[in-house]
């Protein structure tokens with residue numbers, strides 16, 4: 001199989017086989033993260049733009065690390081320090097960065113559709129690193145890789161998502177990916193953040209229910225995805241931070257209602273003590289740091305597939321290894 005798109009803008013248009021293919025391509029890169037020397041020469045001589053028009057810690061550093069571990073150079077744009085503040089349009093900025101002849105354009109923007117818009121104007125691959133409330137495809141993929149590693153399969157899981165789902169691009173990418181594997185979703189949070197229209201957002205036929213009691217949402221959950229609660233979205237006095245903590249915070253006592261080994265994910269940044277308690281965030285069921293480690297492998301796979309494409313030859317993480325080691329790693333991705 002090859003990756004059939006020029007860009008990675010969203011997970012919604014990808015089939016179950018295509019999603020599995022990308023996750024499988026990330027697998028050998030996971031081994032690279034364990035090596036003392038992590039740098040490959042796969043993208044040597046290539047340049048990746050990291051254009052973050054909105055703040056980011058994990059995603060920007062993760063794409064930067066992925067690019068450098070593949071041997072590519074990066075060009076970094078940080079919105080705060082750029083000419084956007086002087087009135088330059090998004091398209092002008094993108095065209096100017098593109099005039100420096102990079103080979104791939106990774107971008108984050110606060111407007112939904114911004115990455116699609118830029119992709120229509122550039123001839124190089126564009127990767128959406130989060131656009132408004134639309135999608136965050138690399139996060140959806142790294143979450144899936146983490147779930148697949150911990151649980152063994154993505155098929156038919158009960159996935160509960162807690163928090164401000166209406167504004168979450170992470171929740172949308174999770175639903176578009178995991179929905180294709182037969183997962184069922186329970187979305188839970190205050191009614192203003194969990195409108196009933198969300199029941200229709202997944203792949204056709206995906207069971208999605210909105211519930212407003214966390215106790216009900218946790219029952220039978222295999223995976224619990226906790227979202228960051230943005231304090232500026234509290235609408236005092238109708239919803240205060242302390243109300244949220246009282247009604248929805250994931251704490252140890254509530255965790256007893258979920259399956260014994262339910263897996264906990266959080267895309268970060270975590271507001272400890274608001275949406276999740278430190279005991280739960282750091283507990284044995286939490287995979288938050290594995291998500292971060294897997295993020296680098298998934299982004300290496302994305303950059304590799306978009307910039308070179310799987311050629312049918314050995315995977316770049318297996319090149320130069322003895323045949324038996326290569327075979328073993330290839331089988332590990334089955």
Ligand code: NCD
Pocket residue numbers: 058059130136139169170227228267268269
């Ligand atoms: C998320 C994002 O920016 O969409 N974080 C991330 O990329 N890891 C979630 C968030 O900001 O709450």
